[in-house]
Amino acid sequence: MxxxxxxxxxxxxxxxxxxxxxxxxDSTSSDGEGEDEVTLDVIWFSDGNEGEVFKEIxxxxxxxxxxxxxxxxxxxxxxxMTRIRTRVSGGDAPDLARISxxxxxxxxxxxxxxxxxxxxAFLDEFVDVAxxxxxxxDKIIGIPTDVTAHGLFYNKEHFEQAxxxxxxxxxxxWNWEEFKQALTQVKENSDARFALxxxxxxxxxxxxxxxxxxxxFSDDQQSLVINNSESVEALEYxxxxxxxxxxxxxxxxxxxxxxxxxxxxxxxxxFSGNWNIQSYEENADFEWGVTYMPEGSQRSSVAGGxxxxxxNDSEHKDAVADFLLYFSSQEVNAEFVxxxxxxxxxxxxxxLDYEVRSEEMKVFADELAVTSELPTLDWENPNMPSVETLxxxxxxxxxxxxxxxxxxxxxxxxxxxxxx
Amino acid sequence: MKTxxxxxxxxxxxxxxxFGIFVGLPAIYGVYYSFTEWDGISSPxxxxxxxxxxxxxxxxxxxxxxxxxxxxxxxxxxxxxSALGLAWLLxxxxxxxxxxxxxxxxxxxxxxxxxxxxxxxxxxxxxGLINYLLSLISIxxxxxLLDPVMANISVxxxxxxxxxxxxxxxxxxxxxxxxxxLYEAADIDGASDRVKFFKIxxxxxxxxxxxxxxxxxxxxxxTFALVVSLTGGGPxxxxxxxxxxxxxxxxxxxxxxxxxxLSLILFIIMAVITLIQWKISDGGRV
Amino acid sequence: MTQNKKSQWLIYTIxxxxxxxxxxxxxxxxxxxxxxxxxxxxxxxxxxxxxITFDNYISAFKEANFGRYLFNTVFVTIVxxxxxxxxxxxxxxxxxxxxxxxxxxILILFLSTLMIPLExxxxxxxxxxxxxxxxxxIWGIIIPPAATPTGVFLIRxxxxxxxxxxxxxxxxxxxxxxxxxxxxxIPLSAPVIATLTIFSVMWRWQDYIWPLIAISDTRLYTxxxxxxxxxGEYSVDWGPLLAMAVVTMVxxxxxxLFFQRFFVQGIMAxxxxx
Numbered sequence: 001m002x003x004x005x006x007x008x009x010x011x012x013x014x015x016x017x018x019x020x021x022x023x024x025x026d027s028t029s030s031d032g033e034g035e036d037e038v039t040l041d042v043i044w045f046s047d048g049n050e051g052e053v054f055k056e057i058x059x060x061x062x063x064x065x066x067x068x069x070x071x072x073x074x075x076x077x078x079x080x081m082t083r084i085r086t087r088v089s090g091g092d093a094p095d096l097a098r099i100s101x102x103x104x105x106x107x108x109x110x111x112x113x114x115x116x117x118x119x120x121a122f123l124d125e126f127v128d129v130a131x132x133x134x135x136x137x138d139k140i141i142g143i144p145t146d147v148t149a150h151g152l153f154y155n156k157e158h159f160e161q162a163x164x165x166x167x168x169x170x171x172x173x174w175n176w177e178e179f180k181q182a183l184t185q186v187k188e189n190s191d192a193r194f195a196l197x198x199x200x201x202x203x204x205x206x207x208x209x210x211x212x213x214x215x216x217f218s219d220d221q222q223s224l225v226i227n228n229s230e231s232v233e234a235l236e237y238x239x240x241x242x243x244x245x246x247x248x249x250x251x252x253x254x255x256x257x258x259x260x261x262x263x264x265x266x267x268x269x270x271f272s273g274n275w276n277i278q279s280y281e282e283n284a285d286f287e288w289g290v291t292y293m294p295e296g297s298q299r300s301s302v303a304g305g306x307x308x309x310x311x312n313d314s315e316h317k318d319a320v321a322d323f324l325l326y327f328s329s330q331e332v333n334a335e336f337v338x339x340x341x342x343x344x345x346x347x348x349x350x351x352l353d354y355e356v357r358s359e360e361m362k363v364f365a366d367e368l369a370v371t372s373e374l375p376t377l378d379w380e381n382p383n384m385p386s387v388e389t390l391x392x393x394x395x396x397x398x399x400x401x402x403x404x405x406x407x408x409x410x411x412x413x414x415x416x417x418x419x420x
Numbered sequence: 421m422k423t424x425x426x427x428x429x430x431x432x433x434x435x436x437x438x439f440g441i442f443v444g445l446p447a448i449y450g451v452y453y454s455f456t457e458w459d460g461i462s463s464p465x466x467x468x469x470x471x472x473x474x475x476x477x478x479x480x481x482x483x484x485x486x487x488x489x490x491x492x493x494x495x496x497x498x499x500x501x502s503a504l505g506l507a508w509l510l511x512x513x514x515x516x517x518x519x520x521x522x523x524x525x526x527x528x529x530x531x532x533x534x535x536x537x538x539x540x541x542x543x544x545x546x547x548g549l550i551n552y553l554l555s556l557i558s559i560x561x562x563x564x565l566l567d568p569v570m571a572n573i574s575v576x577x578x579x580x581x582x583x584x585x586x587x588x589x590x591x592x593x594x595x596x597x598x599x600x601x602l603y604e605a606a607d608i609d610g611a612s613d614r615v616k617f618f619k620i621x622x623x624x625x626x627x628x629x630x631x632x633x634x635x636x637x638x639x640x641x642x643t644f645a646l647v648v649s650l651t652g653g654g655p656x657x658x659x660x661x662x663x664x665x666x667x668x669x670x671x672x673x674x675x676x677x678x679x680x681x682l683s684l685i686l687f688i689i690m691a692v693i694t695l696i697q698w699k700i701s702d703g704g705r706v
Numbered sequence: 707m708t709q710n711k712k713s714q715w716l717i718y719t720i721x722x723x724x725x726x727x728x729x730x731x732x733x734x735x736x737x738x739x740x741x742x743x744x745x746x747x748x749x750x751x752x753x754x755x756x757x758i759t760f761d762n763y764i765s766a767f768k769e770a771n772f773g774r775y776l777f778n779t780v781f782v783t784i785v786x787x788x789x790x791x792x793x794x795x796x797x798x799x800x801x802x803x804x805x806x807x808x809x810x811x812i813l814i815l816f817l818s819t820l821m822i823p824l825e826x827x828x829x830x831x832x833x834x835x836x837x838x839x840x841x842x843x844i845w846g847i848i849i850p851p852a853a854t855p856t857g858v859f860l861i862r863x864x865x866x867x868x869x870x871x872x873x874x875x876x877x878x879x880x881x882x883x884x885x886x887x888x889x890x891x892i893p894l895s896a897p898v899i900a901t902l903t904i905f906s907v908m909w910r911w912q913d914y915i916w917p918l919i920a921i922s923d924t925r926l927y928t929x930x931x932x933x934x935x936x937x938g939e940y941s942v943d944w945g946p947l948l949a950m951a952v953v954t955m956v957x958x959x960x961x962x963l964f965f966q967r968f969f970v971q972g973i974m975a976x977x978x979x980x
Contacts, residue, residue: 041922047938073922077939078648082671082828085460086919090832092841094922100939104674107461193546193749250545253655254566257541259941264747266547275940283743386673396656427883431800432812435793435853441838442850443819446830450822453830460829506724509717518966522959523725525904526732529958531912531930534951537942538735549734552751581728586905590860593901597867613713624867631863635856638820645914663823670826683826690821698814 038316039069040323043084043097045077048278050340054098057332061323068319081105093313095320100306102134102141103382109141110310115321116140125328129303129368129376130345142309143328146342149364149371150207150273150301153280155192156287158268162189166291170299170366176211176237179294183246183269192268195246197258198238199272202391203302203379207271208234210371212296216378216387224387224416227409234296235398235405242399252399273304274364277341277357290360293367301367302375305345343368383418390415454681459674471681481665481682487572488661492640495576499636502584504629507591508621521592525585532582536649539578540565568658571651575659578650579643587632594628595621630701634694641690662686732955739763739948746944762945763953769946771924772932779911779928780957782847787906789852791899798861799891803873813862816855825915832919846920847928851913857902864898865891900968907961911954929954 042058044051051074058070073094075083080097081104087094088108102109116122119140123131130144154166164185167173174182183195198204206216214230217223225231241247248267250256262270263284270276271293280288293301308327310320326332330348337344338352343365354361378384394408403411454471456464475481506524510517527535542549543564551561564574602620611619622629644663647653653660660668666686670679738746739762741755766772801813824831831850832841840846868891876890892899914930921927933954936947 043922045938046935047940071923073924074935075918076934076937078937079918079934083918083922085671085674086828086832087922089460089829090836092832092836105461107459248546250547250566254545254564254571255540255652255654256544256546257942260747261547263744264547264749266749273940279941283747285744389668389672393656396654400656402656425806428800428804428806428809431796431804431887435797435858436812438793438849439816439819439853439855442831442834443822443824443827443853445834446827447819447822449830449833450827509721512717514714514717514721518963520721520725521966522962523728525962526728526955526959529908529911529955529962530732530951531914531933531954533914533930533934533937534735534947537947538731538951542731542734547747547749547751549751581731585728589901589904593864593897596897597864627863627866631859634817635820635859641821642823644823644825663825666823667825676829679826683823686823687818687821691818694817694821695814 036067037069038067038319039071040095040314040316040319042070042072043075043080043087043094044072045075045080045098047077047275048340050336050342053336053339057327057336061326065322068323084108088311088313091313093311095314095316096308096310096323098145098306098308099142100304101380101384102136102307102309103380103385105309106136106141108311108313110312110314110317110320111139111141112143112310112321112324113138113140115318115325125330125347126345127347127350127368128373129371130305132373132376132380133305134307134309142307143324144345145306145308145327145333146337146340147345147368148273148275148304148306149343149368150204150271150293150304151364151367152291152293153262153270153272153276154289154291155262155265155268156289157265158186158190158192161191162186162268164189166289170292170370173292173299174294176294176296180241180244180246183241184244186268187246190268192266194248194261194267195269196241197261197267197270197272198241198247198251199258199270200252200255200392202388202395203304204271204273205238205391205395206375206378207293207300207302208238208296210300210302210375211294211298212237213298215374216391217381217383219374221377221381223418224413226391227406227413230297232405232409235395235409237296238395239398239405249399252396274341274343274361277360281356290357290363292363299367299370300375301364301371302379303368303371304379383416387412387416450680450683453677454684456677456680458676458680460670460676461674464677467677471678472685474678475681475685484657484660484662484665487658488641491572491576491643491659491661492637495579495640496633496636498576499580499584499587499640500629500632502580503587503632504591504625506584506588507595508617510588511592511595521588524588527582528585528589530582532645533649535578535582536646539574539581540650543574565651566655568655571655571659575647575650579640579646582646583636583639587636590628590632590635591625594625598624626701630697634697637693637697638690641686735948736952739945739952741945743945762949766946766949766953771927772929774925775927775929775932778844778926779930782844782913782928783907783910786848786852786910787903789848790854790857790906791902793853794857794902795861795892795895795899796887797858799865799887801858802862802865803868803870803891816858820855820859828915828919835920840920842921842923842926844926847913847917847926850920851909851916854906854909857906860902860905861895861898864895868894896968900965904962904965908958911958 044054055072058072062069080099084094084097084105088105093108099105113119123135123140126144127147130147133144134140134142159166162185164182186192187195209215209231212230212234214228214234216226218225242249248256251258258270258272259276259279261267263280265286308324310317310324314320330346333344333346334349334352337349338354341354341356341361343361344350344352350365390412394412397403398405398408453464455466455468457467458464510521545551545561545563545566548564554561563570565571598621603616606616606620642663643661644667647659647661648664651659653664666679666682669675669682737754740758742757742759742761745752745756801809835841835846835850840849872890872894873886876886881889912930914934917928917931929950933947933950936943
């Protein structure tokens with residue numbers, strides 16, 4: 001019995017000793033910063049290698065501005081908003097953050113217009129679809145860093161086996177009916193288990209709405225029109241592709257990962273976006289390409305995008321603004337998007353030569369070129385955060401056969417109280 | 421017990437202090453926020469009982485509450501009984517008891533994020549390991565995560581898988597505390613295993629059993645991380661339970677006032693149920 | 707005797723079947739973590755890797771600042787567990803063996819904090835942490851979660867079942883309150899202290915949401931934060947994630963095996979005592 005007590009107290013003593021030692025080492029290590037040195041906290045998330053590219057750029061910036069350092073805080077995407085909100089409302093706003101849509105936090109963001117000589121000239125440097133992502137009233141609350149485009153990946157081996165040709169130019173894009181036939185043929189005549197993997201995402205889903213000439217919000221952005229006939233037809237088509245088992249319903253209803261279906265060669269096509277290029281380049285051991293998405297009454301993609309934003313409560317606003325303008329300059333932006341396989345937000349970087357899959361990037365760029373501003377306006381609508389969850393839910397209800405498409409979309413419109 | 425009156429307070433002090441500052445205080449803030457409209461960024465605006473009115477008249481809330489209750493009512497007894505059963509088996513004189521204990525405890529050592537992602541992968545209808553193994557013996561694929569009812573069953577199975585080892589260890593500690601002389605006396609009387617279990621083991625374990633029931637009840641009512649990475653709350657919200665619902669309202673929709681009110685309601689529900697359990701068991705002494 | 711043997715066999719059969727159920731997902735993770743990027747998602751799946759590769763482990767170690775995170779995690783786990791054991795055992799003892807004004811209220815209060823989903827309180831918790839100057843410090847991860855209600859409750863329920871006579875006897879021998887606690891209560895509570903150690907180590911090792919908001923200096927990251935960073939908006943970096951999951955499991959198994967022994971000693975101690 002006694003022995004145990006001694007053992008216990010010895011172990012405790014050791015803990016305390018250990019903790020005392022490490023405490024010292026901690027406090028000395030954080031004392032290293034001099035008076036004029038500024039460290040900018042950047043909340044960051046990565047899907048591919050863009051984090052490393054960003055690190056290189058910040059290192060270069062630090063070389064030119066030795067008093068500015070960066071603390072890049074890697075954060076899982078799901079907890080990005082949690083971390084930002086907690087810090088902003090707790091009175092410790094970060095200096096910079098990479099985000100995907102400013103809607104959730106726009107109140108807290110730094111307006112860049114006081115730092116710009118000519119606001120309009122600055123905005124004009126960017127492509128049309130990128131501007132609404134950072135312009136709020138007469139404020140510019142961040143810089144668009146890259147745009148994403150939805151598009152269609154296909155497995156060349158499966159299509160050869162089935163003897164199906166994919167559109168080679170913008171002249172011969174499929175219409176919806178031809179697209180469905182192509183999917184049916186490739187499923188029947190190749191080794192593919194599934195014809196099409198379609199991302200579980202309201203934004204990817206909405207591509208069909210725009211292709212059919214519909215939209216989510218009205219042109220003036222004041223009301224919901226997702227229950228009009230163009231949009232409902234899109235949902236009917238989407239349901240039909242599921243009913244014909246061309247798209248496995250396990251994705252939208254069971255959380256199956258569409259990326260793994262495609263990269264393991266089980267799905268002949270993947271309806272997704274340009275951000276997959278790096279990962280497919282590294283992980284897919286078959287020939288693949290990117291082709292044009294089919295057209296309904298028109299061709300359309302959806303432009304998404306990322307922004308880097310500064311915060312109002314930052315203690316180093318000048319440094320933040322200076323870095324943001326540096327990061328959005330043509331040269332730096334080109335480096336960032338090229339090495340990360342992203343599409344540029346800058347009009348003067350529209351034609352870049354990518355080291356990886358340059359041809360495929362051109363198809364994505366073309367998808368964007370034919371896309372109107374409408375999708376971007378819809379997706380930047382301040383009501384979108386609550387609407388998009390309802391889109392997912394109601395589409396799922398339709399796919400599982402609970403309700404009819406028209407009913408589902410009417411119900412959605414009835415359930416939303418629009419603000420503003 | 422006769423003692424100077426300040427002694428118990430001195431023993432309580434360190435724990436109370438840390439707890440009061442880091443949990444008690446924020447909880448009071450939380451109560452205040454539940455009466456405000458707040459997006460987590462600009463300053464909160466007092467709006468009285470509006471949040472509660474909004475919540476209690478929302479059919480989605482009532483659906484979610486029902487769902488959460490069904491899940492808890494199913495998962496608690498299954499977990500407690502399996503944990504007790506395992507603990508009982510593993511404190512008998514058997515070989516490799518330590519080995520088996522380690523195996524049953526293994527899942528407890530894996531984080532919920534990894535457990536959820538891993539089982540999501542294993543349970544996939546078209547590409548999952550289990551349906552693949554079933555296909556080898558010509559069994560049709562099971563819609564594990566695809567159908568609302570099956571998805572709930574899957575969540576329950578995975579919850580038990582992940583947590584049974586934790587409660588088993590508490591039971592083992594309790595069983596170790598039962599004096600072997602009681603069993604020896606029973607052996608002399610020629611009592612069977614079953615008699616020994618119901619006449620000695622079970623009565624002696626009552627305080628620990630109550631502990632396990634209360635702990636598991638509270639824990640499962642708050643199930644969050646595991647489900648988020650296993651089903652994401654789907655399909656069509658069929659596995660979205662209370663805390664995920666609250667978290668979505670707060671951090672994803674930016675309605676922190678409503679989120680705080682939801683937390684307060686959850687707190688009241690659980691406090692009432694725990695008090696009832698407490699009264700039934702006479703202050704945990706049984 | 708034959709009856710006995712039969713039931714022994716039955717027990718082993720049950721245990722083995724259950725073990726397979728418990729074990730196979732873990733083994734699947736282990737086996738998958740040794741596969742290459744293309745084999746990981748191949749169809750039909752390979753049960754064992756065709757080519758064993760440690761690439762995932764290498765890239766996990768390289769991408770994440772593994773050594774640093776490991777040190778942080780070990781440090782947090784050890785210190786926080788020591789703190790938890792001391793303060794929880796003291797409180798649990800006070801609540802089990804003293805009758806005093808407000809004891810029930812305090813107990814209920816402790817218990818009720820278990821019922822608050824901390825996910826909903828993160829913003830006020832962050833404010834408190836920052837006000838006290840513990841934000842972005844390793845002590846900010848260690849101290850706040852140490853006062854675990856579960857631990858207090860666990861210890862209290864266990865000490866309740868210890869006989870009062872032992873305490874009375876010690877006091878007769880002239881022991882003061884602290885000596886009673888150290889020399890009677892602690893040794894008799896060995897099994898439950900071992901249990902709480904196992905739990906606390908595990909809680910701290912896997913703590914995710916609290917370090918996420920309490921720390922923004924990447925030098926102070928823990929392993930669990932690093933694992934979660936493999937999950938992006940569009941994609942999960944499966945290979946390194948699985949490798950990291952395997953690596954973080956190993957120390958837990960060692961701790962469990964080590965402290966399990968104290969359970970067994972617990973029996974022997976009780977045996978001697980009677």
